[in-house]
Amino acid sequence: MHIFLLILKRDLRLAFRRWNELATSLLFFIIIASLFPLASSPEISQLRDYGGAVLWISALLSSLLALDGLFRTDAEDGSMEQLVLSPAPLGVIVLAKITAHWIVSGVPLLLVAPLLALSFYLPLEALPVFIAAIALATPILSVLAAIGAALTVTLRGGGAIIGLLMLPMMVPVLVFGTWATEAAVQGDNPNGALLLLASLAILSVSLGPLAAAGAVKVAME
Amino acid sequence: MGFMHWFYSLASPPHVYRLAGRACPWFAGLAGVFLVAGAYGGLVLAPADYLQGDGFRIIYVHVPSAYLGMLAYVLMATSAAIGFIWRMKMAHGLAVSAAPLGAWFTFLALVTGGIWGKPMWGTYWQWADARLMSELMLLFLFLGYIVLRESFDDREKADRISAILAVVGVINVPIIHYSVEWWSTLHQGPTIAKLDEPSITMDMLIPLLFMLIGFTAFFGWLLCKRLQGEILNREKRTRWVQELIRGASA
Amino acid sequence: MGGYAGYVWSAYGITLAVMIANVWAAYRYHAKWRERALEEGMAKISGRQPRVKKIS
DSSP: OHHHHHHHHHHHHHHHHTHHHHHHHHHHHHHHHHHHHHHSOOOHHHHHHHHHHHHHHHHHHHHHHHHTHHHHHHHHHTHHHHHHHSSSOHHHHHHHHHHHHIIIIIHHHHHHHHHHHHHTTOOGGGHHHHHHHHHHHHHHHHHHHHHHHHHTTTSSSHHHHHHHHHHHHHHHHHHHHHHHHHHHHHTOOOHHHHHHHHHHHHHHHHHHHHHHHHHHHHHHO | OHHHHHHHHTTOHHHHHHHHHHHHHHHHHHHHHHHHHHHHIIIIISOOBTTTBGGGGGHHHHHHHHHHHHHHHHHHHHHHHHHHHHTOHHHHHHHHHHHHHHHHHHHHHHHHHHHHHHHHHSSSOOTTOHHHHHHHHHHHHHHHHHHHHHTOSSHHHHHHHHHHHHHHHHHHHHHHHHHHHHHHHHSOOSSOOSOOOOOOOHHHHHHHHHHHHHHHHHHHHHHHHHHHHHHHHHHTTSHHHHHHHHHHHO | OTTOHHHHHHHHHHHHHHHHHHHHHHHHHHHHHHHHHHHHHHHHHHOOOSSOOOOO
């Protein structure tokens, strides 16, 4: 627990020093979402139809972007090697790093997404479910993107390949997230989808850091 | 004792090379017999379906391809995991050999699925079909594995990193499959959106079983062949390889 | 074949083509590495480097 908090505080401090990187991923999210009405049509009826999908896809893509630097900067300056060599379990260290990153990028997304959703004419009654779904989804996306970042940490130009590797794995999040949103919009029961998201969240947060830690260890060999 | 002995013998490259070499003609023969018999049964002997007419005969290439794609991925992930845990180069070699084969079978499943879909749904591609969608994701998983491997210069690092990817992937495959299946039942159009298997009778089933065995044997054949090439690749500087090829060409 | 002939034959045809291509590719893969292994052996005898490892 102690090492978890230690790494968490360290990464949060570092992240706030490099706030520009995190602002970038948030702005990326907003920009992608904004492009869709430009590409098709800003009419209310159409926006309402694809608004949910747009937001979810934008969230997926910006999560990939945000986590590329998660391990890379540490790997480059040598601190990653120190963490790998430390007696503390690497999985816990990695979980702390992912948590720090989620706090700094996932949470702002959680605050901005509802506003964007309203701009896409998402009905107000559907908003709580939408927020809950995003809240469950962002940890999953963070863990998956972290696995991708760990696998590619020693490779140059990581960003796009993380997408190729991890986007198929993000499909369930996309499916259940949009399902919950749709259900809420149409007045159906979204609980099935939300529970599925919750179980995916538990699964990924418990096992994902182990995979990411394994990959980091191999990369540092 | 016997099993562990056998298991560790699989770590020996010359042993595996010989084993694969001896297995090839058996697999090839088996494949030939069952593929020809199955194709004949599927195209000629099986009765036409009540609803789909002769169009359903595509099932005899579509289903085995899809099945083999899945089998290849599970085999790839399992051997990559074994290679990672026990540090067995041969297990990694098996995973590498399985990847392109699995990708091609999955590609075939997608193409034959689309061709099947044209007379059934009217379009070559149906986004709403759950099986096609999860097969598409499986193809991406294979391609991701292959691309990731290629990105590393150090072979051992490539082996171990892609092994992690394969294991994470194999855990995700059923999750992706079920999520897409739920999604497609939500979005099913008024026409039949699934690749509906006709209600299968025995004389329709037997050619399918033959084709499944034939495809699997075919996969085994090429897997062994590729594995041999992969072993030569990894071991080309060793004495046993030099003696082997010198002896063969002498 | 009740009008489905085109579809059925093209499906089987593509399957056959891909299978044959894969057989060819697998045997070529084996042959390629056998050639490379021979080159390595030659190089050891003559002392030269057969192939320069690409630096990337």
